[in-house]
Structure formats: C-alpha cells, structure tokens
Amino acid sequence: MLEVTHETAGPAPSRTPRWTRESAWAIYGLPFNDLLFRAQSVHRQRFDPNRVQLSRLLNIKTGGCPEDCGYCSQSSHHATGLVASRLMDVEAVVAEARKAKQGGASRYCMGAAWRNPKPRDMDAIVAIIEGVKALGLETCMTLGMLDRDQADRLSGAGLDYYNHNVDTSERFYPSVITTRTYADRLETLEHVRQSGMKVCCGGILGMGESEEDRVDMLVTLADLPEPPESVPINRLIPIAGTPLANADPVEGLEFVRIVALARIMMPTSFVRLSAGRSAMSDEMQALCFLAGANSIFVGDTLLTAGNPEEAADRKLFRRLGLEAL
Numbered sequence: 001m002l003e004v005t006h007e008t009a010g011p012a013p014s015r016t017p018r019w020t021r022e023s024a025w026a027i028y029g030l031p032f033n034d035l036l037f038r039a040q041s042v043h044r045q046r047f048d049p050n051r052v053q054l055s056r057l058l059n060i061k062t063g064g065c066p067e068d069c070g071y072c073s074q075s076s077h078h079a080t081g082l083v084a085s086r087l088m089d090v091e092a093v094v095a096e097a098r099k100a101k102q103g104g105a106s107r108y109c110m111g112a113a114w115r116n117p118k119p120r121d122m123d124a125i126v127a128i129i130e131g132v133k134a135l136g137l138e139t140c141m142t143l144g145m146l147d148r149d150q151a152d153r154l155s156g157a158g159l160d161y162y163n164h165n166v167d168t169s170e171r172f173y174p175s176v177i178t179t180r181t182y183a184d185r186l187e188t189l190e191h192v193r194q195s196g197m198k199v200c201c202g203g204i205l206g207m208g209e210s211e212e213d214r215v216d217m218l219v220t221l222a223d224l225p226e227p228p229e230s231v232p233i234n235r236l237i238p239i240a241g242t243p244l245a246n247a248d249p250v251e252g253l254e255f256v257r258i259v260a261l262a263r264i265m266m267p268t269s270f271v272r273l274s275a276g277r278s279a280m281s282d283e284m285q286a287l288c289f290l291a292g293a294n295s296i297f298v299g300d301t302l303l304t305a306g307n308p309e310e311a312a313d314r315k316l317f318r319r320l321g322l323e324a325l
C-alpha cells in the first residue's frame, strides 16, 4: 500500500479544535461562583496560587507610529500630545534594565512604537537583547510585525518572549485597526513560534466589543497550534485624543469572567493582569488573582500610561499573602 506522508499529502491534516465558540461560551456563562471555583481548581493543578510573576516594561521607542490602533497614545493618526522619540541607545536601555534587576525583576519587556522593525534597526535591537540577557534577566520585546528572518535573528540573539497581541476577535478587529489585518497578526505569531521564541499574546477589553467578541478572542488564542505561554489581558486605558477616549469601561465582573475563562482554556499559560490596574480596586484585582491571573507589570509607568505605584503593589501583595515568583 502507498504510504502517504505529510510531504506527499499536501497541507497537514486539520486537527480537531481544542475549543469552539460553543464550548467556551458554555463555561463563560456558568454561575459566577462555579466559574471561579473551576478556574481556581485548574490554576492549582499547575501553579502555586500565591505566587505572581512580575515583569517590568520599558518603551524603547516612543510615539510616531504609522499604525492607526484606536486605543493607542503612540499612533501618529491621533492627536494625543505625546512627544515622539527615536530608538533609545543600547547603553541607556541596559542601564534601565540593570536598575530593574536590582529592584528584583526577573523579566524585562521592551516595546517599540513601530509597525515593524526596519533593517537598519536590527543591529541595535540585537545589541539590546544581548546586553539585557547578560544581566541575567529574561527578555521580552514587542516591536510590531516580524518576518521570519527577523524572528530568527531575535531568537538567535537570545530573546525569550515576543509580545504580539491579537487584541480582540477577528470580527471586531477592523473596527479598531485598519492599517493591518488579523491575518497579518497571526502570520507574525507563526514566525515567532517557528523561530523558537515563546509567545506572549492577548488582548484588550473595553473597546466597545461584545462579550461574544471577547470569548471568540480566547478561542483564537487557545486554538493556536500551540497556545501562547503568556496571555496579557489588558483593560483599556482611555487616552485623550484617541477614537476610544470615551469608550464605555468594561464591566468589572465581565472582566473577571474573561480572566477565569482564559485560565480554564489555557491551563499552562501565564495569564497577565496587564494594563488598567490603576483603575481597579484591590478587591477587583484580588478577584482576578482568584480567577487565575498570575502575572502583572510592576513599575509606575507601562509604555506611556500609568500603572500602580510600587508601594501600592507591595501593600496589595501583603494584604493578599502573595509573593513574587
């Protein structure tokens, strides 16, 4: 009998999806206590429930971005008053990373307001990765779209994680961003995965999307060939001058439900309670940790917007008996 291999049979056979909209939606709609109990039970099978991973963030290239993301302070399409700057010098980035290391951070995340890195930027980016790695920190970058060669180069320089968010459902995406497609996003994620780096990919709640859009976004993430190792769930920080400046805030318990669903659908991933903690009460954050969030950004600035003061986070951790991972 003729043996059919993948090479001769064309594209790899499609696999059964791990999650469908229906299976995810059924869990999302459970009574709140059942949903949280289930999420916390899943969480405890793989993680210490009282440990939270801490990352620090630095914007290494601010503003002037050609993309039109409706939420972003750094898009040149919106008059947000942000002053654009060039890519920081390698030494300046490494000096900031050294301070972060001395302050106890284990992972250093660096963002650039680019559609994609240009060929002329790559040497500096590689030098930054090597410099930060040499301090003994884990590294993460978010620089926009990557082709396969760029992903290989970053991976070869030692970059551990690449952050590239799908942000919302495929259906809602064009209401938020028109200068690139959902398919572009998925293509970069594929390049990152193939290069051997870990994937950090999540989205934003509170941009006017429906609850179905949020669940669909999680189905997209959980059904990637390999789910992301890190899943940031951002709560929109409304930025004056952007089209989403006056978006209705996401309802608190709906936010917690999505955190819980992310935990259940991606049981081995770190779920990061990402942007928007400044607008959350301690009680709201506590519910998110109970729902399975186990990673946060520390430091009083994210990329351009505010984050809780470190003293406030230390107090929160003390009150909840949480420790840094």
Ligand code: SAM
Binding pocket: 071, 072, 073, 111, 112, 113, 114, 115, 142, 143, 144, 145, 163, 164, 165, 167, 202, 203, 204, 234, 235, 236, 237, 238, 239, 275, 276, 303, 305
């Ligand atoms: N330019 C790169 C890109 O978009 O891929 C990297 C930087 S971008 C600022 C990283 C992520 O931050 C976005 O994908 C979005 O999810 C999040 N983000 C940006 N502005 C935000 C805001 N105002 N509120 C919440 N999250 C935001």
Ligand code: DTB
Binding pocket: 057, 073, 109, 111, 142, 163, 165, 202, 203, 232, 233, 234, 237, 274, 275, 301, 302, 303, 304, 305, 306
């Ligand atoms: C992610 O999902 N959230 C972080 C990180 N990835 C790079 C960024 C949040 C940015 C919040 C808005 C700002 O600081 O401008």
Ligand code: SF4
Binding pocket: 065, 066, 067, 068, 069, 072, 073, 074, 075, 076, 112, 113, 114, 115, 144
């Ligand atoms: Fe540019 Fe990233 Fe902001 Fe979009 S989110 S405008 S790509 S910096």
